Amino acid sequence: MQLIDIGANLTHESFDRDLDAVLERARAAGVVQMLITGASREHSPMALELARRxxxxxxxxxxxxxxxATEYTDECDAEMRALHAHPEVVAVGECGLDYNRDFSPRPAQxxxxxRQxxxxxxLAVDGVGKPLFLHQRDAHDDFIAMMKNFDGQIGPAVVHCFTAERRELFDYLDRDWYIGITGWLCDERRGAHLRELVKHIPAERLLIETDAPYLLPRTMRPLPKDRRNEPAFLSHIVEELARDRGEDVALTAANATAATRALFRLPRV
Structure with a gap:
């Protein structure tokens, strides 16, 4: 299988000590490409530097x-735009709304x-905006309303780390957005509802991700002692996903890889 992890936070400090080994384990597990998530003024340049290496x-x-969100000043906007001039940066985000924790005031969010x-x-090319890597938690109505304000202007979008309910899923699918599924699927405490919902995601809209180092799949055996998630565990997520969809794992993997390359315009390897 060829797998693509659409969301790995490899600039996180937990990877400082052994990043090369983490990448080698990912390759050995069939991960042929991955996207490093840039989610702040500090870490977005770090993600680019890692990709360039x-x-x-x-x-x-x-x-x-x-x-x-409170760090998003005019200077920050200029920094983001400069980063997007590099071909290694393939999506705008992680951006969106999070009313669950409200770490930033909602108006600032x-x-x-x-602005993103x-x-x-x-950055539209041939009338199609640059792809979006989106975050939404407990802010669905405002999120949809803001996206509607840019109808016909923005690029294709993936709602990364989908964990919500049926109504939100179908609102996203009705707008032809992609859906990112993580190891949340493997969490019997919080993710059991996803086992049924993933059956309804069209193959051409379904993407897979680890969100490493977060969201370690709880159904892995044995679990790593440090409880750190990493891209090599993407193969476990796709196996669980295929089982829930009633598909052969090779088909689920191939479809997710094809959809990822279509969204982010990645080359074949």
């Missing part, structure tokens, strides 16, 4: 997560999100 294998996103949607629109 591993051409063709690693790519980056550049954006500001709603938790960090909405302003930062709007404008970046996607401004």
């Amino acid at each position: 591993h051409p063709g294998f690693l790519y980056a996103t550049a954006g500001v997560h709603p938790h960090h 909405r302003k930062a999100f709007e 949607l404008q970046i996607s629109a401004d």
Whole structure:
């Protein structure tokens, strides 16, 4: 199988000590490409630098997560736009709204999100905006309303780390957005509802991700002693996903890989 992890936070400090080994384990597990999530002014440039050190294998996103929305100044906007001039940066984000934790005031979240949607629109190629890597938690109605304000301007979008309910899923699918599924699927405490919902995601809209080092799949055996998630565990997630969809795992993997390359315009390897 050829797998692509669409969301790995490899700039996280937990990977500082053994990143090369983490990448080698990912390759051995069938991960042929991955996107390094840029989610702040600090980490988006780091994601780009990491991608530049591993051409063709690693790519980056550049954006500001709603938790960090208060840092989205005019200077930050200029920094994001400069990052997006690099071909290794393939998506705008991680950006969106998070009303679950409210680490940033909601008006600041909405302003930062709007400015990043404008970046996607401004970077349109042949009338299609740059792809979006989106975060939404407990903010569905405002999230949809803001996206609607940019209808016909922004690029294709993936709602990363989908964990919500049926109504939200079908609202996203009705708008032809992609859905990112993580190891949340493997969490019997919080993710059991996803086992049924994933059956309804069209193959051409279903993407897979680890969100490493977060969301270690709880059904793995044995679990790593440090409880750190990493891209090599993507193969476990796709196996669980295929089982829930009633598909052969090779088919689920192939479809997710094809959909990922279509969304982010990645080359074949």
